[in-house]
Amino acid sequence: MDDNVRPLVSADAMDIEERKIESALRPRTLAEFGGQRRVSEQLELVLHAARGRNRAPDHVLLSGPPGLGKTTLAMIIAAELSAPLRITSGPAIQHAGDLAAILSGLNEGEVLFLDEIHRMSRPAEELLYMAMEDFRVDVIVGKGPGATAIPLEIPPFTLVGATTRAGLLPGPLRDRFGFTGHLEFYESAELEKIINRSATLLDVDITKEAAAEIASRSRGTPRIANRLLRRVRDYAEVRADGIITIALSKAALELYEVDRMGLDRLDRSVLDALCRRFGGGPVGLSTLAVAVGEERETVEEVAEPFLVRSGYLARTPRGRVATPAAWRHLGLAVPKGASFADTLFDAEDE
Ligand SMILES: Nc1ncnc2c1ncn2[C@@H]1O[C@H](COP(=O)(O)OP(=O)(O)OP(=O)(O)O)[C@@H](O)[C@H]1O
Ligand SMILES: [Mg+2]
Numbered sequence: 001m002d003d004n005v006r007p008l009v010s011a012d013a014m015d016i017e018e019r020k021i022e023s024a025l026r027p028r029t030l031a032e033f034g035g036q037r038r039v040s041e042q043l044e045l046v047l048h049a050a051r052g053r054n055r056a057p058d059h060v061l062l063s064g065p066p067g068l069g070k071t072t073l074a075m076i077i078a079a080e081l082s083a084p085l086r087i088t089s090g091p092a093i094q095h096a097g098d099l100a101a102i103l104s105g106l107n108e109g110e111v112l113f114l115d116e117i118h119r120m121s122r123p124a125e126e127l128l129y130m131a132m133e134d135f136r137v138d139v140i141v142g143k144g145p146g147a148t149a150i151p152l153e154i155p156p157f158t159l160v161g162a163t164t165r166a167g168l169l170p171g172p173l174r175d176r177f178g179f180t181g182h183l184e185f186y187e188s189a190e191l192e193k194i195i196n197r198s199a200t201l202l203d204v205d206i207t208k209e210a211a212a213e214i215a216s217r218s219r220g221t222p223r224i225a226n227r228l229l230r231r232v233r234d235y236a237e238v239r240a241d242g243i244i245t246i247a248l249s250k251a252a253l254e255l256y257e258v259d260r261m262g263l264d265r266l267d268r269s270v271l272d273a274l275c276r277r278f279g280g281g282p283v284g285l286s287t288l289a290v291a292v293g294e295e296r297e298t299v300e301e302v303a304e305p306f307l308v309r310s311g312y313l314a315r316t317p318r319g320r321v322a323t324p325a326a327w328r329h330l331g332l333a334v335p336k337g338a339s340f341a342d343t344l345f346d347a348e349d350e
Contacts (some may be wrong), residue, residue: 018230025198025226026072028079034197035222036069039181043073046179047080056109057081058178059132059159061117063166065305067223068183070162071115077160078111085111090119096127100137100152103127108155117161118168125173130161132176164301185220185309188212191264194222195229198246204233206244213249217262219306224262231256261310261329266294268330270303271312274322275330282319 024215027033030044043060050057060077062070063120078085086106093099106112114120131137135156145199161177163169174180186194192215196264200310206229214232218225229244235252236244257265273291274281289296294303307313312326327334 018227020221021202021230022226025201026075028076030076030080032197033069033072034193035186036181036183039183040074042179043077051081056083056156057157057177059161061166061169061180062160062162062183063180064164064183065185065221066164066302067221068185069222070183071113073181073183074111074113074115074160074162075232077158078113081109081111081158083109083111083158085113086113087113089115090117093124094121096121096197097140097271099124099127099131100139101282102139103131103154103157104139104152106154106157107205109157110155111158111160113160113162115162116164117173118163118165118227125170129172129176140287185306186218186222186225187220187329188215191215191218191220191222191225195225198226198229202230202233203240204229204236204244207246209246210244210249213246214253216260217253217260219262219264220309221306228253228256228258262306263312263329264301266292266298267307268300270307271322271326271330274313274320275327275332280327280335281321282316284319288320 009253030040030047032039032326046057062073064070074087075085084107086102088102093102102112127137131154132171135154137152137154139152140147140149142148144186158176166174166182192211195214195218196206196213199211210232214228215225232249232252233242233246235255236242236248239251240248259268262270269292270288273288274283277291278288285300286296289299292299304313304315307326308315310325311323312329314321314323324334
């Protein structure tokens with residue numbers, strides 16, 4: 001992800017100070033975790049039952065767009081089970097041996113958090129199937145024709161996998177999770193509560209209206225809500241007396257180019273390219289990504305889910321299409337004769 005383009009959204013763009021704050025704002029228990037009522041309630045049940053049986057719960061898969069709380073929930077799961085948490089990620093496991101080493105080092109009841117699980121290598125994935133189901137891995141000893149597989153028992157553990165792309169996971173892997181929680185974008189009222197909670201933790205004064213205004217521009221995403229709160233706080237401290245009012249919030253968000261609907265620079269440049277350069281589409285994802293100077297994945301995983309959900313962009317079998325709302329949002333006339341019937345399709349990819 002390009003750090004310069006998404007200062008308000010990209011996790012990579014955060015400096016160390018910001019990361020510390022983000023981690024300080026993380027809820028530690030399910031009760032503190034606002035929103036996602038359904039997933040929260042389902043998870044509560046899974047954990048409660050496991051505690052009652054005194055056994056490691058089923059493996060949990062968490063999916064959903066960035067910043068909605070997957071990592072936070074993984075940490076909460078371990079905390080609620082009073083179990084130690086080990087953290088690794090798909091890209092960190094390129095060889096099956098890396099994974100075998102991690103798995104064989106687990107203690108009974110431990111929670112293993114595997115972030116970006118869709119980015120694991122194929123051989124590691126196959127090793128994981130066996131570990132998840134039979135609590136066993138085959139350790140290969142030796143090389144070439146003389147190599148032998150020695151089965152190694154591993155203690156019962158709980159795998160928590162996280163992915164922004166559940167659709168990319170092979171069926172056999174998905175099927176081995178006993179519980180899958182799909183995180184949805186948050187409602188404004190839920191984000192408002194999160195903002196108020198964060199403001200209390202950061203010791204800043206914010207009016208109710210200001211919290212609502214920031215919430216409505218946070219693209220349904222707690223990470224963005226917290227980030228906008230911090231930017232508005234900077235503004236309030238430098239240009240006023242530190243108290244966050246609605247007028248200050250609006251002025252600050254305008255300065256940071258977060259519009260009324262919460263669209264930021266990347267979102268608008270995607271819509272702008274789609275409408276002005278490609279006549280509203282359909283256009284392929286890769287072409288669109290090149291046009292805005294971004295990685296394909298960034299456009300697909302960061303910008304698109306919110307644009308689709310807000311009704312500005314549709315994924316069709318022939319490519320991405322701008323809806324009439326997108327043209328209007330950019331202040332452009334909706335072209336006559338354009339057919340948006342295609343937008344009823346929701347093809348995953350081009
Ligand atoms: N339900 C929630 N209540 C309060 N704060 C939340 C909630 N969900 C997420 N947050 C906040 O948003 C931030 C981002 O959440 P988190 O890191 O868990 O997202 P993620 O889904 O793992 O994102 P990514 O896909 O980028 O890894 C956290 O620091 C946390 O403070
Ligand atoms: Mg995460």
